[in-house]
Every structure is written in structure tokens, then in C-alpha cells.
Amino acid sequence: MxxxxxxxxxxxxxxxxxxxxxxxxxxxxxxxxxxxxxxxxxxxxxxxxxxxxxxxxxSGPKVLAFAHLIEHNGNRSPEHSHVVVDRHALSVAHGTALSVAQYNTAPLRAAQRRNGSIHHRHYDHVVALYHQAAAEISRRRGQPVTAYQMQAVTWLVRRRLTQAAQRERGMSALDKGRxxxxxxxxxxxxxxxxxxxxxxxxxxxxxxxxxxxx
Structure with a gap:
């Protein structure tokens, strides 16, 4: 829910x-x-x-991944690895803070192939970046870090940075409403x-x- x-x-x-x-x-x-x-x-x-x-x-890879991680308190298994890519997570992968408008126009939604099957090519590309980062951190630390853990930690940092920048530039009418x-x-x-x-x-x-x- x-x-x-x-x-x-x-x-x-x-x-x-x-x-x-x-x-x-x-x-x-x-x-x-x-x-x-x-x-x-x-x-x-x-x-x-x-x-x-x-x-x-x-429907949609983000909400499905979120539901999966909630249900299983992580991944059901290594073969079922999920990452929740919202605006803050995409900002981390992109390397800079994205606005709501930029996130909403990002091609992360599902697309249908000619044979009727569904794919999430762009979403899966961002997920792959988190897997790569998690693998690198795991190698450096000498202990496993999952892609969803990488996303969760960097999400918190990105959100804090976004809020700090918001306070520094001053609250817009939309910011105040939120x-x-x-x-x-x-x-x-x-x-x-x-x-x-x-x-x-x-x-x-x-x-x-x-x-x-x-």
C-alpha cells in the first residue's frame, strides 16, 4: 500500500x-x-x-521495485535485485540535482516492443549504474553492499543536499507550499x-x- x-x-x-x-x-x-x-x-x-x-x-518499475523491497525487506534473492529510481536517485546517477520537471520528462517509463512485450531500457540502465557502484564499494570495503543499499544511502545524502540548496537560495512559492x-x-x-x-x-x-x- x-x-x-x-x-x-x-x-x-x-x-x-x-x-x-x-x-x-x-x-x-x-x-x-x-x-x-x-x-x-x-x-x-x-x-x-x-x-x-x-x-x-x-505498473511501472519504480513502484514495483519499492513494493518488492518492502515485502522482502530487501531483495527476495540475488537474482531478484531491485532499485527504486525516483527523482533523487536519478539525480545521484546523473551527477547533479534534477528538478521535478526534468525528472518528469526523463524516459524512465515502460515501453512496449513490437511483439507486445514490455521493457524498461532507460530505467534498467540507471539500475545498472547502481549495481556497478555497489560492486565497486563492495570491492573496496571487502564486504557486500547491494544496489538497493547504495541507492538508499545516496538518496538520503542527495535529499539533504537538495534541501540545503533550497534553503540557501530561498523558498519559492512552490517550495513553501510543499x-x-x-x-x-x-x-x-x-x-x-x-x-x-x-x-x-x-x-x-x-x-x-x-x-x-x-
Whole structure:
């Protein structure tokens, strides 16, 4: 469910939507839902709630990889190696911070071959770069580092650098809107936890200071 609601979503808002859906057993999304989620996401959530496997429900290599890594707490096996390539991960591979517009125009979506099969050539190329980097770090350290671990660590660093640059140049109207949305999501998450997840107690809001999710 986290994978379903992850696209274009802040982490705390992602947690909140997934938790609300799992509590009510009804998908959220579309016009009038009051959430930044599409009708397609609502339909996907309802299909998952009905018992379908995410491999049959989700489309797109990023969300499928995210779901796989959540389910297996990593890769199911070395032969099933996944990397989640979002804007920050693509920025790392590209060597410079990419804007939302640049990421949205990157050719990472699936394409259909003439025979009807699906391929993700550009996405897979970025994944291969993370595998190469992980192999090099593994060689230097003398212990194995996976591609998804490489992506996760560099993602955090890239996000911190992006936020630092944002503070240095000053907040645009869009930046301010996103920051307010993050604050609102944190408040809503805390309220949700008080009522429905009291066992979380006073744990930090996950993601606010790069804390692990509880």
C-alpha cells in the first residue's frame, strides 16, 4: 500500500494515506477524496485489499521495485535485485540535482516492443549504474553492499543536499507550499497515531529527521 501511494508524495503523507486505507479497508483517491491521490491509485488500493498480488496490480518499475523491497525487506534473492529510481536517485546517477520537471520528462517509463512485450531500457540502465557502484564499494570495503543499499544511502545524502540548496537560495512559492503540506501531513499523522496507533507513543515523525519508520 505504501508503494501504491508513493508517487509524487511526501513520506509522511504516504504513510498516512496507506494507514488510513488499511484501517478503513477502502481505497482513497480521485476527485473529491481530499487527498493527493488519483482514481487509479484508489482502484489499485481496492484491488490489493481484495487480495490481488501487487505484481498484478501495479505498473511501472519504480513502484514495483519499492513494493518488492518492502515485502522482502530487501531483495527476495540475488537474482531478484531491485532499485527504486525516483527523482533523487536519478539525480545521484546523473551527477547533479534534477528538478521535478526534468525528472518528469526523463524516459524512465515502460515501453512496449513490437511483439507486445514490455521493457524498461532507460530505467534498467540507471539500475545498472547502481549495481556497478555497489560492486565497486563492495570491492573496496571487502564486504557486500547491494544496489538497493547504495541507492538508499545516496538518496538520503542527495535529499539533504537538495534541501540545503533550497534553503540557501530561498523558498519559492512552490517550495513553501510543499513545506506547508509536509507540516500538515505531520500534524495529521500524529493525530492518526494518537487515535489508531497509540503504541507508537512519542516516537519521532518518521522521515522528518530521517528517522526510520516505526
Amino acid at each position: 505504501l508503494a501504491v501511494y508513493s508517487p509524487q508524495q511526501g513520506w509522511v503523507a504516504n504513510l498516512l494515506l496507506a494507514a488510513q486505507v488499511l484501517r478503513t479497508r477502502v481505497g482513497i483517491g480521485g476527485a473529491g477524496s481530499g487527498a493527493f491521490a488519483s482514481t487509479a491509485q484508489k482502484q489499485a488500493a481496492d484491488r490489493l485489499l481484495a487480495g490481488e498480488r501487487y505484481e498484478q496490480v501495479l 513545506e506547508q503540506a509536509r507540516i500538515n501531513a505531520e500534524i495529521a499523522w500524529r493525530r492518526f497515531c494518537v487515535t489508531h496507533l497509540p503504541q507508537l507513543g512519542d516516537l519521532p515523525v518518521p522521515g522528518a529527521s530521517y528517522q526510520p519508520a516505526a
